[in-house]
Amino acid sequence: MTEPASHCPANKAADMLGDKWVLLVLRAMILGATRYSDFTAAIPRISPSVLSGRLKQMCENGLILKRGEAGQQATYRLTPSGRDAQPIVAMLSEWGLKWAKRNTQVDQIDVGATMWDFHRTLQLSELPDGETVFAFTLNDIDRHNRWWIVASQGTVDLCDSDPGKPVDLYVNGPLCTMIEIWRGESELESALRSEEILLTGEPMVADSAKHWFPMSPIVRAKAAGMDLTAMSLGATPS
Structure with missing residues (x-):
């Protein structure tokens, strides 16, 4: 019934x-x-x-x-x-950033889902025209610790095996630190100064990392003073 x-x-x-x-x-x-x-x-x-x-x-x-x-x-x-419904999801995300348990053990994190979020939240407008290839090495985990992101102004692809393209920038650092930066709990500049995260490759791309580095849309919107009740989270083109 x-x-x-x-x-x-x-x-x-x-x-x-x-x-x-x-x-x-x-x-x-x-x-x-x-x-x-x-x-x-x-x-x-x-x-x-x-x-x-x-x-x-x-x-x-x-x-x-x-x-x-x-x-x-x-x-x-x-x-x-x-x-x-986007503002509802945005407000839940903001609540989770503030109140949900943050000290998740790195071995409990789903690396694939995390990298999927990373590749969807690159700021493409801050990258050079054409194709930019990133190679990530996550040095605090033993499995699934190598990933590639192939980004252009129209598409972003995530690969868990080498796509065979020339790499513009190698990103080496702990997954846990990258997650903290994505969630706005740590600053990228601090991780770069301490060499916790290393960027090797094209200097122009490395030097502009604070502009393109993946970050939660909620954190980016709050930093810009946006009203979450009226915001669109937006999306990287696919």
């Missing part, structure tokens, strides 16, 4: 958005995810059945729109309703 709908808008909103997987899918889409493979990279712990179920549910609730069918590389887009 179908449960009767509530007359209360807050209850209805909770039915649509009050699920962690729905919120994580929305967050991934705000950061540029459009395909099934994007969601599995951004949310590695979600099972295929749960992801498929949530995407279907979100389509039915009018939060997203699906283009294409199974086997046709279906893509998903935010509807006006989904776009209007």
Whole structure:
């Protein structure tokens, strides 16, 4: 028997958005995810059945729109309703930055999801025209510690194996420090001065790191004095 709908808008909103997987899918889409493979990279712990179920549910609730069918590389887009949920995701992220436990052990962190966030939050406008290739070495972990990001003004690709392209900048440092910088808990300039993070390669790209280095859109927006209740998190082009 179908449960009767509530007359209360807050209850209805909770039915649509009050699920962690729905919120994580929305967050991934705000950061540029459009395909099934994007969601599995951004949310590695979600099972295929749960992801498929949530995407279907979100389509039915009018939060997203699906283009294409199974086997046709279906893509998903935010509807006006989904776009209007961006400030909700932004406020939850701000709350999490302030109150959620921060001292997560590095061996508990999903490296793939973290690097997915990093590659979606590079500031492309601060990079030179054409293609810029970064090679990351995460020196505080033993597995999955080499990553490449290939960035241009139109696309950003994340690779866990060498793409065979000339590298413009090598970034070497602890994953935990890079996460702290991304979350606004540490300053990149301090990590560079102490040589905790080393940048080797093209001097112009290295010298402008404070402008392009990955950072949470929430932290960047707060630093710019933006109102999170009216902001769009934006996304790196894909």
